[in-house]
Amino acid sequence: MNSFRVVAVAAVLSAASVSAFADAAESLRAFVKDVKSGQSTFTQTVTSPDGAKKKVSSGSFSFARPNRFRFDYAKPYAQTIVSDGQKVWFHDPDLNQVTVRKMGDALGSTPVALLTGSSIEKTFDLKAQPDQGGLEWVMATPKDSGGTIQWLKAGFRGKGLVAVEIADSFGQRSLLTFDKLATDVALAPEAFRFAVPPGADVSEQ
Known part of the structure; x- marks a missing residue:
């Protein structure tokens, strides 16, 4: 699954700023603890290590705790990623190929684990960051340093x-922005089930 981007740290912080930073960490904890489901459209911008190349994609996203989610990429190419909480399906319609992976192998310390998991601080160390772009930010660093993700940041308004x-270990940066994420919405269980298309080439890992 594609990865997500950057922040500059101020040299001197006022007491009011420190309080605001703490609020971002608390907002993330509250999001994981209290928000049971959500859906939104999204835009994802992936930037190369040298910052010269950018790849933009967009689509829709929904989730229901624990660990059920669906990404439907629409542009520039169609792709679907679905989890029922046990397995994750990756479907490329153009090639009619489906890859199936076990939940733990597919997620680990990933942004989806951050958004849909049930116990964030077992997997990540949290540290509040300076405000940027009108948002309050918190950094989540995976406790397992053996993965490809260096850090994740969540921005709250x-x-x-x-x-x-x-930021991943290859120097690539990715930014996922949500367009008015609706939370605690009623989502049908069928939204997180995947039916393999007729004739698809299926690979289970």
């Missing part, structure tokens, strides 16, 4: 999650 930013 008030209690609302607006963006997730990621």
Whole structure:
């Protein structure tokens, strides 16, 4: 699954600023603890290590705790990623190929684990960051340093999650922004089930 982006740290912080930073960490904890489901459209921008190349994609996203989610990429190419909480299906319609992976192998310390998991601080160390772009930010660093994700940042406006930013071990940055993420919405169980299309080439890992 594609990865998510960057922040500059101020040299001197006022007491009011420190309080605001703490609020971002608390907002993330509250999001994981209290928000049971959500859906939104999204835009994802992936930036190359040298910052010269950017790849933009968009689509829709929904989730229901624990660990059920669906990404439907629409542009520039269609792709679907679905989890029922046990397995994750990756479907490329153009090639009619489906890859199936076990939940733990597919997620680990990923942005989806951050958004849909049930116990964030077992997997990540949290550290509040300076405000940027009108958002309050918190950094989540995976406790397992053996993965490909270096860190993730979640950006909040008030209690609302607006963006997730990621840096991977290859130097790539990715920014996922949500368009008015609706929370605690009623989602049909069928939304997180995947039916393999007729004739698809299926690979289970």
